[in-house]
Amino acid sequence: MPRMSLSNQLIVEVAAPHYVLGRTLGQISERLEVNYATLSDALKRIGKLFEPSLERLKTDYRKAEVRHADETSWRTDGSGGYSWYFGSQEVSLHLFRGTRSASVVREIIGTQQLSGVLVVDRYGGYNRVPCRIQYCYAHLLRAIKDLETEFEANLEVKNYPRAMKICLTDAMQLRNRGLKETAYVKQAEKIKEQILNLSDRQAKHPAIRKWQDFFVEKAERLYGWCQSAEIPAENNYAEREIRKVVIARKMSFG
Numbered sequence: 001m002p003r004m005s006l007s008n009q010l011i012v013e014v015a016a017p018h019y020v021l022g023r024t025l026g027q028i029s030e031r032l033e034v035n036y037a038t039l040s041d042a043l044k045r046i047g048k049l050f051e052p053s054l055e056r057l058k059t060d061y062r063k064a065e066v067r068h069a070d071e072t073s074w075r076t077d078g079s080g081g082y083s084w085y086f087g088s089q090e091v092s093l094h095l096f097r098g099t100r101s102a103s104v105v106r107e108i109i110g111t112q113q114l115s116g117v118l119v120v121d122r123y124g125g126y127n128r129v130p131c132r133i134q135y136c137y138a139h140l141l142r143a144i145k146d147l148e149t150e151f152e153a154n155l156e157v158k159n160y161p162r163a164m165k166i167c168l169t170d171a172m173q174l175r176n177r178g179l180k181e182t183a184y185v186k187q188a189e190k191i192k193e194q195i196l197n198l199s200d201r202q203a204k205h206p207a208i209r210k211w212q213d214f215f216v217e218k219a220e221r222l223y224g225w226c227q228s229a230e231i232p233a234e235n236n237y238a239e240r241e242i243r244k245v246v247i248a249r250k251m252s253f254g
Contacts (some may be wrong), residue, residue, distance in 0.1 A: 001049075005038060005040065005042070006034070006038070006039075010032070010034075011042055011043075011046060012035075013032065013119065014028055014032070014039050014042065014043065015043060015046065015243060018043070018153070019038055022244070022247055022248035022251050022252075023042060023209060023251075024251060025043075044094055046165050048077065049203040054093075056241050057093055058093070058108055058110075059093045060090060061086055061087070061091045061093060061108065062089075062096045062109065062110060062114055062118060064089070064090065065115065065117070065230065066089070066101035066116060066117055066119065066149075066230055066231055066232070066238050067086070067087070067088050067109075067116060067117070067118045067119065067131075068085070068086070068088065068118070068119050068120070068235055068238035068241075069085065069086050069087075069088050069105070069108075069118060069119075069120050069126060069238060069242075070082070070120070070121070070219075070235060070241075070254045071083065071084045071085065071100060071104075071123070071125075071239035072083045072242055072245075074096060074249065079098075080098070081096060081097060081098045081099075082098075082099065082104075083095070083096055083242065083245050083246070083249075084096070084097060084104055084108075085241055085242040085245070086108045086109075087237070087238060092241055093108060093244055094242075095107075095108070095118075095229060096125075096178055100125060101124075101125065102124075102125040102127075104125070105125050105126055105129060109130065109131070111130060111131070112132045113131070114130055114131040115131070116131055116132070116133065117132045117133065117134050117224050117231055118131055118132070118133050118134070118135060119133075119134045119231070119232060119234075119237075119238070120133060120134075120135070120136065120138045120235060120237045120238075121135070121139045121235060122135055122136075122139065122224050132220075132221075132223040132224055133220075133221045133224075134221065134222075134225060134231060134232075134233070135218070135221050136171060136223055136233075136234050136235035137168045137171055137172050137233040137234050138172065138235065138236060138239075139235070141165060141168045141169065141172075141254035144161045144164050144165055144168065144211070145161065145165065146163050147207055147208075147211065148158075148161035148162070148165075150207070151205070151207060154205060156203060156204060156205050156208065157205050157207060157208055158194055159209075160198065160203065160208045161245055162199055163198055164211075167191055167194050167195045167198070168195075168233075169193075170189070170191050171191050171195075171225065171233040172232075172233045172234045174187055174188060174191065174225075174230050174233070175225075175232060175233075179229070181228070181229060183222055184193050184228075184229045185226065185227070185228075188225065189226055190226075190228035190233050191226075192223050192226050196215065196216070197236070198212070198215075198232065199211075199212040199213075199215040199216050200216075202210075
């Protein structure tokens with residue numbers, strides 16, 4: 001490529017281990033016996049060449065019927081920041097930004113009304129996305145387990161999480177049963193009915209009432225998975241994808 005000190009083949013020998021396998025530039029520099037700054041400069045220039053493709057990836061992501069998003073803290077040389085993931089079955093977008101604000105969400109999803117659903121945790125940065133939202137049941141399950149631990153001596157609190165954990169787990173595992181769409185929807189509605197029945201029994205303990213109200217008041221963001229087996233009840237896909245970046249961060253020691 002023009003004004004590049006490294007050959008195309010050598011750049012591939014650097015980029016593939018670094019971005020795909022998570023090797024640090026220091027390790028690659030030592031193995032290839034090429035100056036670290038030279039490798040870093042080459043990859044930055046390659047990044048500039050690929051920059052226009054980001055807009056196309058954003059467009060493809062917005063077209064997906066099922067989208068995922070997640071974020072995690074990211075420190076580089078002691079400076080704070082965040083690693084963001086936006087993905088579908090066809091597209092994976094990893095962004096590194098100095099903020100966790102909703103501006104990053106708008107940058108990728110945009111402001112125009114979209115079809116389909118976005119599967120996320122309950123972080124407020126996703127609240128105003130222009131599409132339907134499905135809350136992650138895996139996050140809710142962890143919160144219910146915490147409730148059980150916090151009030152383990154209270155019999156009323158103990159009984160509610162026990163029943164709700166079964167419902168949330170059944171919802172997350174339903175897609176793996178290989179049911180036909182009609183059978184899937186029928187089973188999903190049964191699980192939803194069980195969740196709502198648990199929520200209609202007004203408890204005395206305020207910690208339980210809080211969650212009972214949640215499963216009723218946030219209904220528009222909780223039961224999208226009932227409509228189709230294509231919509232997951234959890235955001236495990238995004239968590240698996242962003243974990244790759246977290247492993248790379250740990251290998252590079254920040």
